[in-house]
Amino acid sequence: MSLVANTGKLAGRTLFITGASRGIGKAIALKAAKDGANVVIAAKTAEPHPKLPGTIYTAAEEIEALGGKALPCIVDVREEKQVQAAIDEAVKKFGGIDILVNNASAISLTGTAQTDMKRYDLMHNINTRGTFLASKLCLPLLKNSNHAHILNLSPPLNMNPYWFSIHVAYTMAKYGMSMCVLGMSEEFKPFNIGVNALWPKTVIATAAIEMLTGDTSTSRKPEIVSDAAYLMLSQDPKKYTGNFAIDEDVIKQNGINDLTPYACDPKNVDNLLLDGFLDDPAAIGHHRNVTTASIRRYHTSTVNYSNVTNLMPDFFLEVPGESEQQEKKSEPEGQIPTLFGSISKVITPELVKKTQAVYQFNVKGKEEGVWHIDLKNGDGTCGQGEPKNPPDATLTMDSTNFAEMFAGKLKPTTAFMMGKLKISGDLQKAMKLEKMMKSLKNKV
Structure with missing residues (x-):
């Protein structure tokens, strides 16, 4: 569902979009196609993925069905020769490149100890290096365009240490894309090339998110990002550059205030799962040790270095240090012991067979303590203290959130995405908790 009308401003323009075979990249391609744009689909997926739909060829068919022209190219953005070959093909077919969209990205929301170097290298080579490489190789062609844009799907540079502490490797890789915006927007000004970043306010319902969480009911459709991207790419690049934009803000600035149609489930329009890297001023206000001045210095913008009062609101209602600020009392009785007493009564061999995971819970706050649920060994056990067998996943959260x-x-x-839950270990097994909760919900 698109709420932004096509104006024809991208008609005849050539867009080079990395990772455009599915998700947000494809949504941007389809929006541009309605203007009659040319789209280079630079992605790896030539053969169907067993779990994720879409290839560069099916995306090309959809683009051309909407009136655009497509050039599907097999491209791994880590490979310079493949990127250059796709650019050369674009020149042969379309005569040049006007717009580069750096959308391809790899993600691993893991802490330092849990991030293997293969995954680290993958994120940095695709996110940071791939963005830099594509920008570098497209630069000569962008210089020749009278409507040259680079748009990176990356977050505002927020130097709050919290965003580094929960997944430092991923944060560095995404911020590498944002630093390209920070530097290139200034570097490319003499060439009239607009360089901007776009980031979603909420989680977006892509096939990858659905595969990871199994639920997109609290997400928004990719069209909110593609509509925002279309509005940004329609701007005069001489005047519009150096922006770290949020999709919702871009849409609202263009007079659209009811964003309900973008919600996957309109019933959850007020309960959407919000994305990361943005601070919520209202929530931060509750943390007495975090001053307004310290929050201000966290935010970086190439557009207006002094505009520090308009902090972008988002979720993540907890900030590092909060647990230390809270009064730490270990009470003998409370919600947690009662809760585990109830859980022990509903653990069954069938639940153990389905789950096959050991969980350790490091509970903070009012009812601080360590608890465990073993749904992997024997008939399953739960109780206070560390599990007898090594945990597959260790979850850390406040006792109030834990009870909820x-x-x-x-x-x-939701708790994980909102920063209320920190996970170390096997993320996939940790996410199995959600299915386990459903079986326990009506019994506990």
């Missing part, structure tokens, strides 16, 4: 999670009021996936 097991009461079915807070989904583990």
